[in-house]
Amino acid sequence: MAGLPSLLVVRTTTSAAINDSADTAVIFTAATRNTGPASWWSAVTPTNIVMPYAGPYFVSLHLTWDTVVDVVTPSNPSRKALHFANNNSIGSGDFQTGAGVDSLFATTASAYCQVAEIINVTTPGDIWQLVAWHNDADDSGTRTRTLTTRTGEVYAAMVGLVYLGDV
Amino acid sequence: MGMPCLLLTYTTFSFSVTSGIETAIPWTTVDYNSGPESWWDSGTPSQIVMPWVGPYLFTANVYWDEVAGGLRSAYLVKGTDVTDINTRVANQSHIAATNTESYLNNKVTQVIQTTQENEVYTVGVHSSGTVGALEAQWDHPAACASFVYLGTASHGSVIVNRQSIVRSNFW
Numbered sequence: 001m002a003g004l005p006s007l008l009v010v011r012t013t014t015s016a017a018i019n020d021s022a023d024t025a026v027i028f029t030a031a032t033r034n035t036g037p038a039s040w041w042s043a044v045t046p047t048n049i050v051m052p053y054a055g056p057y058f059v060s061l062h063l064t065w066d067t068v069v070d071v072v073t074p075s076n077p078s079r080k081a082l083h084f085a086n087n088n089s090i091g092s093g094d095f096q097t098g099a100g101v102d103s104l105f106a107t108t109a110s111a112y113c114q115v116a117e118i119i120n121v122t123t124p125g126d127i128w129q130l131v132a133w134h135n136d137a138d139d140s141g142t143r144t145r146t147l148t149t150r151t152g153e154v155y156a157a158m159v160g161l162v163y164l165g166d167v
Numbered sequence: 168m169g170m171p172c173l174l175l176t177y178t179t180f181s182f183s184v185t186s187g188i189e190t191a192i193p194w195t196t197v198d199y200n201s202g203p204e205s206w207w208d209s210g211t212p213s214q215i216v217m218p219w220v221g222p223y224l225f226t227a228n229v230y231w232d233e234v235a236g237g238l239r240s241a242y243l244v245k246g247t248d249v250t251d252i253n254t255r256v257a258n259q260s261h262i263a264a265t266n267t268e269s270y271l272n273n274k275v276t277q278v279i280q281t282t283q284e285n286e287v288y289t290v291g292v293h294s295s296g297t298v299g300a301l302e303a304q305w306d307h308p309a310a311c312a313s314f315v316y317l318g319t320a321s322h323g324s325v326i327v328n329r330q331s332i333v334r335s336n337f338w
Contacts, residue, residue: 055201056313056315118172164172
């Protein structure tokens, strides 16, 4: 029995800086598994996941945020979130129907965002990106958080894809 | 060989959920259906009619409006009675910390097992806050759900049947 085509891309290194309220595409560093075409993910364009087939995919998404304590007041704590965005663009309107969002209400330490979902890709070659976002502004209105990985813990970011349609 | 999938969304911007009332989601759109059309019918929009016996991967993701503090839940029940907690086969809850907690969402991922063909399942939501509504967030729909059939034997025959039906429509 042949397995289903699958891709696992990860960010193995820490310190991917995410500015306050700025949708930021995650830069992946490696594909630890790819049983589809090599074009599914390439280190040359490390933010882009190029869907090889039209149809349904199982998607698992993960981010590990840093452990810096929020500086805003408890009455207005920050959010940390991830999206899976279509069309090689991460502006408003590009978070497509059925794509995942996770959003954590983080008053103190590290946060792990995760989504498991099914998406429908309409056109082969569509580019998707994992997008990180937070709104942890300090008194000056800007703050940088980081995606991080630590010894013995999961990667800073991961995307797993399993194609569920007919190849 | 692909896996039969059903993707449902609630595309209307907002969906009111009365506090303390278990509420079924009346899905508005089928984004993808590679199984029989009977899997979901807009005439009975809350009901998902499982075509085959066996295991299914179920996922759901619902997004709440900025809410008062309290419990928010999303779950899957066997049958149409979303008030009967004894029929829940998947469930995820989150307690909103404050009334400023925007973008709150419930996510459910579960493998379920049907015991006979055409069993009906329903996705329910619950709010114990004084205000409750599902609402589209970040351009995502207010709610989406999916089912992937993980069985094998009947899967193959159904695909063949689907192709036969398509051909008969053309010829």
